[in-house]
Amino acid sequence: MKKVSILAATALVAVGCNKKPLEMPAAPVYPDMEAPVSFGATADVEVTPSKAQSDVSTSQKLGVFAFKADAHPTTNGSDKADHALWCSAENLEYTWQSDAFAENGTKTLFWPGTGTTDNKLSFTSYFPHQSDGVTDYVLTKSLKDQSAAPDYGFAWASLDDIARPEPVSAKQLDFTYKIAKITFSIIGDGTTVGTSGITDTDVKSIKIYSTGKGLYETYKLDLLTGNPTGETDIQKADPMTLKAVQQTGGDSPKPSQQNYVEAVAYVAPSVESELKSNGITVEIVYDDGVSEQTYTAELKSGTGSLSGDAALANGLVAGNNYKYTLKLGKSGITFTGKVTDWTDVDGGEVDLQ
Numbered sequence: 001m002k003k004v005s006i007l008a009a010t011a012l013v014a015v016g017c018n019k020k021p022l023e024m025p026a027a028p029v030y031p032d033m034e035a036p037v038s039f040g041a042t043a044d045v046e047v048t049p050s051k052a053q054s055d056v057s058t059s060q061k062l063g064v065f066a067f068k069a070d071a072h073p074t075t076n077g078s079d080k081a082d083h084a085l086w087c088s089a090e091n092l093e094y095t096w097q098s099d100a101f102a103e104n105g106t107k108t109l110f111w112p113g114t115g116t117t118d119n120k121l122s123f124t125s126y127f128p129h130q131s132d133g134v135t136d137y138v139l140t141k142s143l144k145d146q147s148a149a150p151d152y153g154f155a156w157a158s159l160d161d162i163a164r165p166e167p168v169s170a171k172q173l174d175f176t177y178k179i180a181k182i183t184f185s186i187i188g189d190g191t192t193v194g195t196s197g198i199t200d201t202d203v204k205s206i207k208i209y210s211t212g213k214g215l216y217e218t219y220k221l222d223l224l225t226g227n228p229t230g231e232t233d234i235q236k237a238d239p240m241t242l243k244a245v246q247q248t249g250g251d252s253p254k255p256s257q258q259n260y261v262e263a264v265a266y267v268a269p270s271v272e273s274e275l276k277s278n279g280i281t282v283e284i285v286y287d288d289g290v291s292e293q294t295y296t297a298e299l300k301s302g303t304g305s306l307s308g309d310a311a312l313a314n315g316l317v318a319g320n321n322y323k324y325t326l327k328l329g330k331s332g333i334t335f336t337g338k339v340t341d342w343t344d345v346d347g348g349e350v351d352l353q
Contacts, residue, residue, distance in 0.1 A: 063129035069120035149243040152266035189329035190255035197259030207239035214275025230268030271315040
């Protein structure tokens, strides 16, 4: 599974200073009120412009679960999950406040007191946080309507049995993407379509659907195990809608260097055999100034130059970015495709402290 830079590369678990004198340890059964678990950045986090991901230091939100390590559900069974929560730390929202991540303006998550015999905690975290759609440790999200260009780039991390650390120590918490991404770059052929480029007002709609199984409407992420699944297939009669986002090109006569439109789809991982054989269909409605033209293209093996992962031969794999350039012309769409690691987000480190 690919690692991402937090967005993510790394989050670190650390602890703030304990101001209680050594001769007055916290009561064994209560959290130490002087040692809340919070997040702090150790480096600036830079995010590639024009992508759906948001800058973690300004608008990104983390979802955090904390468990007593001796009852952590991923270690001792999910049936013990309800009894494992520490300080009722279920799906807590951490947002950036000045110079650190704080728990939505409150301080309810603390390290176990210094006098406890078992002061270990386990953490599960994901981003972006969502307040609804999380039940019984399962995140559920409808992916069908992405016309608002949402940030669905779910990533997940877990770290077990962490003893209350000294202020100078840290434990690494690595995030991995748990959703796949499809990126469309839509250009004109420069002659019959888009003589001076393509704009988001020219592109009236972008839709994708499958002719069989495997392109799912509903995305589910098990926040205890990090396992993603999908359900309810998206068909032509009720397709997934995407947003056209204007991208700046130039004055070059080459269509690939002129203004173009980009659309991003977040899709649930899938290894359905029908998806591998039938692929995904993309449908674009373009207004040429006289009338609206509908273009369709099938992303599957044997179509155009597509092969291998770009032809979905291995399905849709979490952490992959499936990139396609679609050229609109009088005779239809021509396109190319490639698959890359999800490297749209570059950044530094984020600390739990």
